Amino acid sequence: MSVLNSNNAPDVSVVKPHFVFGSIALFILSVMIILADTNLLEAYFNTKILAITHMAVLGWASMIVFGALYQLIPVVFETSLYSEKLAKFTFWMFGISILFLTYTFWVGAFSSLLIYSSLLTFSALLLFVINIILSYRNSKKKNISSKFVITAIFWLAATEVIGTLIAFNFKFNFLSEIHLHYLKIHATIGLIGWFLLLIIGVGSTLIPMFLVSHQLNENKLKNAYAFINVGLIALSLNWFFINYALINPLFWLAIAIGVLLFFSFVFDAYKKRIRKKLDIGMKHTMISILSVFLPISTSLVVMMGFGMEEKLLIRVITLYGFTMIFGFITTLILGQTYKTLPFVIWLDKYKGLVGKAKTPMPRELYSENIAKGQFYLYLIFIVCMISGLIFNNIWMIRIGSYTLLAVSILYNINVFKIVFHTVKTIKNED
Amino acid sequence: MINENKETIQAIASINKHFLKLKNPVLRKVLAPRVTVADAAKVGGVAIGIMIKKLEEIGFEFEGDTPQKSNIDNLNTENMSESKNIKNLVSLDVRPTIESGEDPFNIIMKAVKILKEEETLLIINSFEPIPLIRKLQSKGYESWTERPMEGEVHTFFRMNSAKWVDNEVEESVKKSNKNFDEELAYFSDNIRKIDVRELEMPEPMVQILKEIETLKNDQALFVDHKKIPQFLLPELEVRNFDILYKEIDCNHTILLIYKSKRS
Numbered sequence: 001m002s003v004l005n006s007n008n009a010p011d012v013s014v015v016k017p018h019f020v021f022g023s024i025a026l027f028i029l030s031v032m033i034i035l036a037d038t039n040l041l042e043a044y045f046n047t048k049i050l051a052i053t054h055m056a057v058l059g060w061a062s063m064i065v066f067g068a069l070y071q072l073i074p075v076v077f078e079t080s081l082y083s084e085k086l087a088k089f090t091f092w093m094f095g096i097s098i099l100f101l102t103y104t105f106w107v108g109a110f111s112s113l114l115i116y117s118s119l120l121t122f123s124a125l126l127l128f129v130i131n132i133i134l135s136y137r138n139s140k141k142k143n144i145s146s147k148f149v150i151t152a153i154f155w156l157a158a159t160e161v162i163g164t165l166i167a168f169n170f171k172f173n174f175l176s177e178i179h180l181h182y183l184k185i186h187a188t189i190g191l192i193g194w195f196l197l198l199i200i201g202v203g204s205t206l207i208p209m210f211l212v213s214h215q216l217n218e219n220k221l222k223n224a225y226a227f228i229n230v231g232l233i234a235l236s237l238n239w240f241f242i243n244y245a246l247i248n249p250l251f252w253l254a255i256a257i258g259v260l261l262f263f264s265f266v267f268d269a270y271k272k273r274i275r276k277k278l279d280i281g282m283k284h285t286m287i288s289i290l291s292v293f294l295p296i297s298t299s300l301v302v303m304m305g306f307g308m309e310e311k312l313l314i315r316v317i318t319l320y321g322f323t324m325i326f327g328f329i330t331t332l333i334l335g336q337t338y339k340t341l342p343f344v345i346w347l348d349k350y351k352g353l354v355g356k357a358k359t360p361m362p363r364e365l366y367s368e369n370i371a372k373g374q375f376y377l378y379l380i381f382i383v384c385m386i387s388g389l390i391f392n393n394i395w396m397i398r399i400g401s402y403t404l405l406a407v408s409i410l411y412n413i414n415v416f417k418i419v420f421h422t423v424k425t426i427k428n429e430d
Numbered sequence: 431m432i433n434e435n436k437e438t439i440q441a442i443a444s445i446n447k448h449f450l451k452l453k454n455p456v457l458r459k460v461l462a463p464r465v466t467v468a469d470a471a472k473v474g475g476v477a478i479g480i481m482i483k484k485l486e487e488i489g490f491e492f493e494g495d496t497p498q499k500s501n502i503d504n505l506n507t508e509n510m511s512e513s514k515n516i517k518n519l520v521s522l523d524v525r526p527t528i529e530s531g532e533d534p535f536n537i538i539m540k541a542v543k544i545l546k547e548e549e550t551l552l553i554i555n556s557f558e559p560i561p562l563i564r565k566l567q568s569k570g571y572e573s574w575t576e577r578p579m580e581g582e583v584h585t586f587f588r589m590n591s592a593k594w595v596d597n598e599v600e601e602s603v604k605k606s607n608k609n610f611d612e613e614l615a616y617f618s619d620n621i622r623k624i625d626v627r628e629l630e631m632p633e634p635m636v637q638i639l640k641e642i643e644t645l646k647n648d649q650a651l652f653v654d655h656k657k658i659p660q661f662l663l664p665e666l667e668v669r670n671f672d673i674l675y676k677e678i679d680c681n682h683t684i685l686l687i688y689k690s691k692r693s
Contacts, residue, residue, distance in 0.1 A: 008660050008663070009660060009661050009664060074660040074661070075657075075660055078658065078660070143680075209631060209656070210630065210631065212627075212628055212629070212630055214627070214656075214681045215681060218680075274628050275630055343631065343632060346632070347632070347661055351664075351665050351668075352668070354635065354636055354639040354640070354665070355636070355638075355639030355640040355641075355642065355643045356639075356643060359636075361632075361636075362632060
């Protein structure tokens with residue numbers, strides 16, 4: 001018997017604030033990057049870069065990912081979100097903790113404030129993790145996409161734990177290794193375990209849906225899942241307990257193969273797509289997927305060293321983080337915002353009118369030209385920052401920073417246009 | 431009567447228990463009012479007519495399963511003529527038509543058309559004409575069946591007036607027991623088809639909602655879709671449409687959407 005639980009979609013008031021916070025965070029982030037200036041070319045563990053990184057991965061990327069994931073749970077899990085109240089509470093707690101944590105890093109209050117701000121962040125993230133796990137338990141659809149998503153959630157929990165331990169280390173110094181070693185593990189499982197797996201999970205559902213492609217090979221995803229997770233688990237265990245550097249390339253290879261399998265899955269979807277013309281959201285998305293080769297190659301350079309001088313190596317490490325966070329994750333989020341947010345708002349405002357009157361389409365809720373401008377400026381930003389980091393050129397960094405500011409302003413204009421959209425209809429003629 | 435009443439309650443309860451096993455939201459919704467009918471009858475013993483109707487329904491729903499079946503059936507036949515208060519009976523024996531190899535459907539529908547409000551139509555047949563019953567119930571007729579002898583089924587149709595609420599309950603229980611194929615067969619000639627698999631989100635939803643605006647009560651919309659349209663479901667409920675689905679493979683789901691008969 002096929003009876004459907006009809007209302008799985010979360011209320012718009014759960015999803016919307018995440019996008020508003022996220023887009024403002026992108027603006028703050030761009031200002032922080034301008035202020036950090038020459039700090040960006042220094043060692044990656046300086047206070048400014050730590051603050052920028054956390055604003056980027058939590059305030060910007062994770063915040064929007066949370067909102068989008070709440071909306072997508074009916075699609076990926078085929079169940080409703082466990083608790084909308086908890087999600088709203090988590091939003092406020094998470095928002096405050098991000099501002100607090102970023103401030104702590106920015107001013108370098110490692111021994112005084114960090115312990116509190118990291119605990120607050122830890123608790124907020126834990127509530128999110130619990131909400132998603134409890135939703136997953138009700139899930140009827142345990143396919144490969146939902147497996148990626150739920151595994152990403154576990155990696156997020158692991159990232160939090162290690163991050164919080166590092167914070168405690170500054171205060172009590174109880175970990176045996178220096179905190180930079182743990183910072184490396186924290187960053188790796190955060191970027192690969194949380195972001196990459198989540199993106200593959202959600203992307204493997206959404207990208208074929210938006211491209212309208214059929215008959216894709218799910219085995220690639222299943223293999224990708226195995227390769228990435230085995231590689232990442234082995235890598236973290238090695239770092240934690242053995243720290244035998246010579247076998248790391250093997251784990252790197254496993255993860256890289258997994259990522260390439262996902263890439264190949266998306267490439268199939270791209271080739272088999274029925275909608276030939278890519279809209280602005282999908283252009284971003286495709287550039288993002290293509291840019292996955294940047295962190296793959298930079299991470300190889302970081303791992304092998306290739307006899308580089310210390311100063312260059314340090315900038316390459318920053319470059320690795322940059323290509324992952326801005327090249328891959330941010331590009332994808334910028335693009336997917338144009339696919340998800342207009343739909344969320346459109347559904348909320350027009351659901352009663354669809355079919356009865358002529359309604360605008362979700363893509364008509366934002367300005368296409370602003371989105372295009374934002375897209376090309378963003379590409380300039382990426383190129384400027386990469387060349388600035390490689391050639392140690394502060395002027396390229398500065399041009400890049402101001403370009404990002406422009407990007408964030410254009411993005412904010414469109415997001416607010418969508419969020420504050422007022423209902424327009426033309427009576428149906430036919 | 432008390433004895434029989436007890437049996438009724440037991441019978442309904444046993445159905446309920448059976449239904450409860452199915453974790454089925456629609457069924458649950460439907461069962462709640464149903465239990466109320468039984469409870470009401472138990473408490474007041476008022477709606478004897480309804481009770482008898484229930485009994486009769488149970489009688490044929492459990493055909494072949496229950497040893498007391500013939501008991502209940504006999505009871506029905508005895509009480510039916512009194513409780514239903516049949517005036518102006520128009521009877522139509524369709525057995526000769528069937529024997530001659532023709533479909534009696536059109537003859538019956540003609541008879542239904544000229545049926546006056548105070549008249550009751552009796553169809554004499556060798557089996558219970560379930561599709562016909564559904565069809566006419568959806569047009570607002572109430573119906574009941576008697577089995578005066580082996581191999582002869584009397585089906586009565588009357589324009590429904592006072593017992594509308596009760597009919598609703600019955601209707602939805604039947605409906606929720608049907609599966610996709612049965613429902614599809616039921617609508618067979620009155621199906622509109624659309625394929626939304628090649629449309630980009632949210633076009634499928636827009637197309638479906640547009641189509642159902644012009645869908646008639648006895649029509650169904652058949653949709654080829656990629657997946658279960660999660661965000662469409664609440665909108666269908668608001669617009670009072672029912673939806674059934676069947677998964678063909680991971681890239682193809684077929685949907686059947688029709689005006690909910692509960693209202």
